[in-house]
Amino acid sequence: MFVGHAAVALAARKKARSVSLGWLVAAAFGLDLLWPVFLLVGLERVSIVPGITAASPLRFDYYPWSHSLLMTLAWSLVAYGLARWRGVSRGTSGLLGALVLSHWVLDVIVHRPDLPLWPGASPLVGLGLWNSVAWSLIVEGVLFAAGIFLYVRATRPADRTGVFAYWSWILVMTAMWLPGPFSPPPPSARAVAWVSLGMWLLPFWAAWADRHRTPREPATASSAPAGAEALSPAPTPDR
Ligand SMILES: [Zn+2]
Numbered sequence: 001m002f003v004g005h006a007a008v009a010l011a012a013r014k015k016a017r018s019v020s021l022g023w024l025v026a027a028a029f030g031l032d033l034l035w036p037v038f039l040l041v042g043l044e045r046v047s048i049v050p051g052i053t054a055a056s057p058l059r060f061d062y063y064p065w066s067h068s069l070l071m072t073l074a075w076s077l078v079a080y081g082l083a084r085w086r087g088v089s090r091g092t093s094g095l096l097g098a099l100v101l102s103h104w105v106l107d108v109i110v111h112r113p114d115l116p117l118w119p120g121a122s123p124l125v126g127l128g129l130w131n132s133v134a135w136s137l138i139v140e141g142v143l144f145a146a147g148i149f150l151y152v153r154a155t156r157p158a159d160r161t162g163v164f165a166y167w168s169w170i171l172v173m174t175a176m177w178l179p180g181p182f183s184p185p186p187p188s189a190r191a192v193a194w195v196s197l198g199m200w201l202l203p204f205w206a207a208w209a210d211r212h213r214t215p216r217e218p219a220t221a222s223s224a225p226a227g228a229e230a231l232s233p234a235p236t237p238d239r
Contacts, residue, residue: 007147014154022207027099036196053130064119162212
């Protein structure tokens with residue numbers, strides 16, 4: 001799952017007014033941000049086996065520290081604790097924790113049974129949506145489109161950067177996701193780890209876009225056409 005994680009972060013923006021989209025994206029992608037780091041330090045392992053699933057050539061040999069259910073619950077608590085420590089409200093902190101947990105749930109849908117429940121000798125789970133390229137693209141595409149729509153309905157651009165930064169982020173996400181099943185397999189597991197480190201850019205890019213957008217007021221939310229990307233006529237709040 002790739003853009004599906006972005007979808008839940010985008011959808012959460014309306015409920016999480018006090019934190020940037022950057023933090024929501026960091027939480028939703030959290031496990032995948034840890035994963036390349038754990039690969040590079042030798043804590044986890046992946047190999048490239050073309051055809052192992054139709055949509056992805058990655059065989060996730062060992063990744064209990066980033067992707068077991070038990071550790072996901074722990075990372076989710078860490079996210080909650082960090083947010084509370086930074087003065088974020090209980091509700092929004094809980095939402096950040098839930099976003100971390102959502103990653104595992106979405107991964108279960110697409111992965112073959114390779115997700116452990118806990119580190120050590122654990123059963124492996126996964127429903128294997130990646131066995132079908134068409135279904136993978138449909139399910140993730142619908143989730144992503146819903147997330148894009150909900151975010152646009154919850155915020156409006158405060159200036160031109162609010163339009164450009166947001167839509168370029170969506171475009172880059174799409175370019176990172178859509179060609180995947182049709183591309184040649186990556187040259188090595190190490191290359192996968194290094195390229196995956198690039199995902200660390202996504203929260204910062206999202207935060208940049210989010211800084212140039214403002215929540216749509218409840219009153220104007222009904223009068224403004226949903227999804228309209230016209231520049232806001234309202235004065236830009238000083239941020
Ligand atoms: Zn993942």
